[in-house]
Each structure stands twice: as C-alpha cells, then as structure tokens.
Amino acid sequence: MPKTLHVFGHQNPDTDTIASAIAWANYLNELHAGSKEKFAQPNRLGEPNRETQWVLERWGVELPALIEDVTGLDVELVDHNEFIQSAKGIENANIKGIIDHHRIAGCQTDKPLYINMEPIGSTASIIYKKYEQAHMTIDRATAGILLSALLSDTLVLTSPTTTDEDKTIAESLAHIAGVDIQTYGKEMLVAGSSLEGYTPSDIYGMDRKKFEFGKIISYVGQVFTFDTAPVLAQKAELLSAMQDYIDQNGATLGVLAITDLETNNSTMIVTGADVALAQKAFNFTGDEADLPGVVSRKSQIVPPLTSAAQ
Amino acid sequence: MPKTLHVFGHQNPDTDTIASAIAWANYLNELHAGSKEKFAQPNRLGEPNRETQWVLERWGVELPALIEDVTGLDVELVDHNEFIQSAKGIENANIKGIIDHHRIAGCQTDKPLYINMEPIGSTASIIYKKYEQAHMTIDRATAGILLSALLSDTLVLTSPTTTDEDKTIAESLAHIAGVDIQTYGKEMLVAGSSLEGYTPSDIYGMDRKKFEFGKIISYVGQVFTFDTAPVLAQKAELLSAMQDYIDQNGATLGVLAITDLETNNSTMIVTGADVALAQKAFNFTGDEADLPGVVSRKSQIVPPLTSAAQ
Numbered sequence: 189m190p191k192t193l194h195v196f197g198h199q200n201p202d203t204d205t206i207a208s209a210i211a212w213a214n215y216l217n218e219l220h221a222g223s224k225e226k227f228a229q230p231n232r233l234g235e236p237n238r239e240t241q242w243v244l245e246r247w248g249v250e251l252p253a254l255i256e257d258v259t260g261l262d263v264e265l266v267d268h269n270e271f272i273q274s275a276k277g278i279e280n281a282n283i284k285g286i287i288d289h290h291r292i293a294g295c296q297t298d299k300p301l302y303i304n305m306e307p308i309g310s311t312a313s314i315i316y317k318k319y320e321q322a323h324m325t326i327d328r329a330t331a332g333i334l335l336s337a338l339l340s341d342t343l344v345l346t347s348p349t350t351t352d353e354d355k356t357i358a359e360s361l362a363h364i365a366g367v368d369i370q371t372y373g374k375e376m377l378v379a380g381s382s383l384e385g386y387t388p389s390d391i392y393g394m395d396r397k398k399f400e401f402g403k404i405i406s407y408v409g410q411v412f413t414f415d416t417a418p419v420l421a422q423k424a425e426l427l428s429a430m431q432d433y434i435d436q437n438g439a440t441l442g443v444l445a446i447t448d449l450e451t452n453n454s455t456m457i458v459t460g461a462d463v464a465l466a467q468k469a470f471n472f473t474g475d476e477a478d479l480p481g482v483v484s485r486k487s488q489i490v491p492p493l494t495s496a497a498q
Numbered sequence: 499m500p501k502t503l504h505v506f507g508h509q510n511p512d513t514d515t516i517a518s519a520i521a522w523a524n525y526l527n528e529l530h531a532g533s534k535e536k537f538a539q540p541n542r543l544g545e546p547n548r549e550t551q552w553v554l555e556r557w558g559v560e561l562p563a564l565i566e567d568v569t570g571l572d573v574e575l576v577d578h579n580e581f582i583q584s585a586k587g588i589e590n591a592n593i594k595g596i597i598d599h600h601r602i603a604g605c606q607t608d609k610p611l612y613i614n615m616e617p618i619g620s621t622a623s624i625i626y627k628k629y630e631q632a633h634m635t636i637d638r639a640t641a642g643i644l645l646s647a648l649l650s651d652t653l654v655l656t657s658p659t660t661t662d663e664d665k666t667i668a669e670s671l672a673h674i675a676g677v678d679i680q681t682y683g684k685e686m687l688v689a690g691s692s693l694e695g696y697t698p699s700d701i702y703g704m705d706r707k708k709f710e711f712g713k714i715i716s717y718v719g720q721v722f723t724f725d726t727a728p729v730l731a732q733k734a735e736l737l738s739a740m741q742d743y744i745d746q747n748g749a750t751l752g753v754l755a756i757t758d759l760e761t762n763n764s765t766m767i768v769t770g771a772d773v774a775l776a777q778k779a780f781n782f783t784g785d786e787a788d789l790p791g792v793v794s795r796k797s798q799i800v801p802p803l804t805s806a807a808q
Contacts, residue, residue, distance in 0.1 A: 289610055292596075296603040298804050300617035300659075300796070303602060307610035321631065349610075486610070494608050 193284060194261050196231040196252070196275065197311070198268035200396050203240045203380075206232055207337035208266040208311040209252055211330050212287060215315065216264070218324055228264070231255035233275050237394055239340060239380020246376075247332035247365075267311040269295040269303075272398050287314055289349075290486060294400075309347065309354035312337035316357045331364035336376055343412070344373035346452060347484050377449055381413040388422055388429035392444055398437075399490060402497035404462045406441035407434055410485045416448045416455065423457060427475060431459045441465055443493075447483050454479040456489070469496035503594060504571050506541040506562070506585065507621075508578035510706050513550045513690075516542055517647035518576040518621040519562055521640050522597055525625065526574070528634055538574070541565035543585050547704055549650060549690020556686075557642035557675075577621040579605040579613075582708050597624055599659075600796060604710075619657065619664035622647035626667050641674035646686055653722070654683035656762060657794050687759055691723040698732055698739035702754055708747075709800060712807035714772045716751035717744055720795045726758045726765065733767060737785060741769045751775055753803075757793050764789040766799075779806035 195213040197205025209230040216228035230252035236244070244251055259277030264285040270293050271278050285302035286295070289311050306314050312334040319326050326334070338358055342350040345358060362369045383391060396409035409430075413419060419426075430442035441462040447454040456477045458466045463475065469492040470477050482488045505523040507515025519540040526538035540562035546554070554561055569587030574595040580603050581588050595612035596605070599621050616624050622644040629636050636644070648668055652660040655668060672679045693701060706719035719740075723729060729736075740752035751772040757764040766787045768776045773785065779802040780787050792798045 286602075291607045291609055292602075292611065292613060293606040295605075297601045298801055299601055300599055301602065301615065302617065303613045303615035305611065305613035307612065491608055 191226055191262060193226050193228045193264060194231050194255060194258060195228050195264045195266060196233055196255060196258075197266045198273040198397070199233045199275075200393065201232050201234055201236055201240065202395055203237075203243055203333075203340040204310045204312055204337040205267040206230075206236055206240050206252065207243070207333035208287065208315055210249060211312065211315050211334050212264065212266050214330060215318060215322075215324065219322065226262075229253075237380065238382065239376060242379040243333060243336040243340075243376060247329045247336075249329050249333055266315075269293070269305070271295060272400070287311055287318075289314060307349075307351075309345070309350045310338040310341035312341070313351075313354050313357050316361060326361075326364055328365055331361045332367070335361035335365050335367070335369075335372070339369070339373040339376060340380070343449065343452070343483055344370065344377065349484050349487050377412065378414055381411075381449055383411065383413050383415075383419055388425040389433070391419065391422075391426060392430050392433060392442070397485075398439070399493070401441075401465060401493050404441055404465055404497060405439040406443060406460075406462070406465075406493070407437065407439050408443040408445070408485060408489060408493075410445040410447060410454075410489075412447045412449050414449045416446050419446050420455060423476070427457060427459045430457075434460050443489070445479070445482070445485060445489055452481060452483050454482040456482075465493060465496050469493045501536055501572060503536050503538045503574060504541050504565060504568060505538050505574045505576060506543055506565060507576045508583040508707070509543045509585075510703065511542050511544055511546055511550065512705055513547075513553055513643075513650040514620045514622055514647040515577040516540075516546055516550050516562065517553070517643035518597065518625055520559060521622065521625050521644055522574065522576050524640060525628060525632075525634065529632065536572075539563075547690065548692065549686060552689040553643060553646040553650075553686060557639045557646075559639050559643055576625075579603070579615070581605060582710070597621055597628075599624060617659075617661075619655070619660045620648040620651035622651070623661075623664050623667050626671060636671075636674055638675055641671045642677070645671035645675050645677070645679075645682070649679070649683040649686060650690070653759065653762070653793055654680065654687065659794050659797050687722070688724060691721075691759055693721065693723050693725075693729055698735040699743070701729065701732075701736060702740050702743060702752070707795070708749070709803070711751075711775060711803050714751055714775055714807060715749040716753060716770075716772070716775075716803070717747065717749050718753040718755070718795060718799060718803075720755040720757060720764075720799075722757045722759050724759045726756050729756050730765060733786070737767060737769045740767075744770050753799070755789070755792070755795060755799060762791060762793050764792040766792075775803060775806050779803045 195209045213228040213230040232252045257277045258275040258281040263281045266287045269288050288305045392409045434442040441460040445454045445456045505519045523538040523540040542562045567587045568585040568591040573591045576597045579598050598615045702719045709716050744752040751770040755764045755766045
C-alpha cells in the first residue's frame, strides 16, 4: 500500500483552498507516477461555500473528502501555513510541504520540508507555475478550477494583491478552460455571492479566520456580495451572532467586512471588549466603518490591525 | 538611488551561509538587471571560519561586509529562517524572501513574501536550481563557492542529508569550476578543520546555534576535524568555557559535538543544569557520549533533543 499524503487548505475553505488542494494533489501524483510509493489525496477542513460548490459543479470536479484530525499523518498544506488556521493535530502531523501566498507565521516543524511561497494573487497561480516548470499538461477541468481560484481570490484581477504575473496566468488558464475571463468571472462571483437564505451566524462564518493581534484574539470574517443592502439591514443580528461566536471561542474582537463586488468598497462592523483596536486601526468610532477601496482582508485589513496592536 | 536589499545567512556563518549570500545576491541582481530599482548586497552576521576564509581566497571572491542591525531594512534570508539565529532587528526588518534547507520555526512576517525551502543538502543546491530554472549562467568563481558550500554542508556528499539531486548538482558545479569533487572536497575540509591555535571558547563558538527545546534554552555547537584527539584532551577547559557561555546567555544546556571527518563519528560533551535532557535524548550518563555515525546537527542531534523535550 502506498503511503497517503493528505493535501488540504485552511479552515472555512474558499475556492482557492479547495481548487489548490485538488490541483496540487494531481500534480504530486503525476510527479510521482510510477513510483507507487506515495499517493496524494486532496482533503478539506470544512464545508465548501456557495461559490466553491458552483465552481466544482461547473467543471465536473468532485468535492474532496472532509478530514478532521491529522495527527501522525503525512500532509501538505496549501493556501495557508498558520497552524491556528489549519487542521486539528497539525502540530503532530508530518508536514512534507507548503504552497502558499500569505504571510508566514505560527508554523513550526522538526524537520526540513518543501516550502514554496510567493507574494502573488492566489495559491492557484503558484501551482500553475509549478505545472509549467515541470512541463506537465493541465487538463481543462483543472484549468477551470485553478482559474476560478485565481479570479475568486483577486476579485477578477482587481484586488491590490493582483500581480502582472497573475494576469498572464489567468489568460493561459482561460485559454485552456475555453472561457472569457470577464464573463466567467462575473458569472462565478454572482453565483457565489448570493447571501439569500443564510443566517447572521452563517454569514459571519462564511470566510472567517482567527488572528492574534498582540495579545488580542480576534475572528475576522469577510463576505463579498453584489447586494450589500440586505446584509447591512441585519446589522444588529449580525453583531449579536458575532458576539456569541467570539464569547464561545475565547476571543475579544469580532470583525466582519462586507465587501461590495460592484463598487469594491467595504463596510466593516465590529464587536467585543477590544473594539478599540479596530477603531484605532481604521480611525472610526462606534461599531461600523466605511472602508472605501478596501477589498483584501490579507493586505488591507489584517496589516492595520497588526500595526495597531504593536 | 536604488533601494538596497541586504542578503545574509545565519549568525556564526559557515561556508553555505556566506557562499549562498554572495551567489543569491548575484542572482537577484542579474534577475533585476535593467530595472535599476533594487540592488542586492551580500552581508554577513559574524566572522568567517577558517574553512570559509580558505574558500573565498581559493576562488578569489570578496568577503561580504558585516551588518549588525537590520531594523527597517529590506532583507532576504539565506540558509536560515529562525529569528533567534538571525540578525539583530530582524523582527522589524522588511523580509522579502527566504531561501533555506532547514526546518521552519520562529519566523513571522506581516506580509506575503517569497519562500523557497527544500529538504536538500545545502542552500547552495537550491540556489543552483534557481539559476538553472532562470537559464542564468554560473561563472567559475560562483560555481566554486557554491560547490564548496554543498561539499561543506554534506561532508563531501556523505552526510545523511545528502540527496541524489545534491550529487548531480555537485557534478555540474565541479564541471564548471574545473575541479574534482573528492580531491577538492578533502583539500577544503583539511584546510578548514585545523583547530590549531583556537581557544576552548573559540571552539565552542565556531558553529554554535541557539535552540529552544520546550522551555529549555540551549546552545549547540559543532566542530569538524580530522584530528579529534587534541580537542578531546581539552575536555575540562571546553566544558568550563561552555558553562561560562550558557551562564552569560541565559541558557541551561550547553552541547558541543566534535565530529571526526575521517570516521564520521561524533563525541558529544554537555554541561549545564539541564544536561538530563541530552542524557535522555541520547541515552548516556555523565558529560560525554559517543555518537557513532552522527555527523549532522540538523538531522541527527536536534531532532532527538526536540523529541526528548516533548
């Protein structure tokens, strides 16, 4: 029996995390084809969001299996490296490799390993480059999900994290997938951003990550939608759901960014004993801030919070 | 004025750290040639050892300038990633990239960056691959110092960290440098391993790294020599110098591995309030242990100490 290598992205998976896990497992299996010693299997750490479900269905790709505890397993991490965003038991897993495009933090191994990180729009972009370097063919479905991941993380190549290289990669992937970037991107975002039928608790949990800003533990959620009004109309219920969540999870700052996909502006709402940190970081009073031009949690929301805590 | 990017390896520099800093700065300058926006400069965090001095002289390569505090600077780290092995002010530097072949630990940034790590014999091996990928020519002197780094870190391709890829890379580099691997490797090790004229304090400090095993702070030194007898004859003086050093640096475990380059065996001597950790890790009593076949601090000395602390 070949030893299984489990490949997965972060908790609260998004399209980049799921597509990267699938494509990277494919890559590893192609790379080791013939060796029969290892078998890479994509996994996920939670339920896929509406956009990811739409993407997998659109390209006829199977949803990876859920994995709950990775203690003692051989693993590769995609689209994250911080243990607090990873699987249960990650401290006692055997981490063989990491492919990611975030900051590095809170990640520790006993042994040397493969790490490939770049300041680029998506983990999918790095995986595309690895396929190219290895002169490996990308099939149409894999190109489709990698393109979706790149367009999802960069809001169709408009986010400030988008590089010139991302644009070239998107063109190559769109060519293989046989779609138009703008048409397909808009279709995916509209399909994925409908918040109809979700509870306030669902909305906060949709894409929520845990951060430690100095000694303050915080959960920062973000939702993207073409229709922010019905979300903001539930502000009181959202704040209450956020407060419940942070109380139950030992945090003192709950943050939710509601990002308008049409205007590329965000509204941030905050709750908890440490709201002063967010108020200091973004210079506002009360529980709501308008953040014009802010679309990226990673490069526009987390860094000011990190700085304000120092 | 182009902004300077400072490229450096770990404290107590060895040949891989110095050669990698020089070759990686060359690579970055070639890559950005024409842009005039950045200028990469190799640096070092301490005095070169005897071997590194011999290597630089042999290939006619200039010793990089010492750098003491990197607060606020743009930097790239080679051959290390743990902040406790890095420059003063590293927490407040702007880390643009990391090239390394060690475990990942105690490394944190605010922003995404380039990281290229592999479980391979030397950082020089990764840098060679980056030159190849970019179709960049490696000149004879650069090939000479990269080969030296690879042969130094792998004890002429005999250490258990040596991969098949390292062997192929060594052949390519030796071809460009115009030397024979075995003849050149032996010549370098003999020239570099003479411990004549060094004090016990010098010997412990020659290649010493700080580690945290659980709550125990430890300094682990290693020396390689073709003639261990005169070193072991000074055991009492060495233990006393080690105890002084750990006392002055807030540590409770001093370890020194004396590795015989002829036999590939090590003798380990230990001192401090927490010698029990080393005794547990390597199953011995007293202050001295024979470690047959042990040549690698990274893969044969640090992992048992890490495990024993858990």
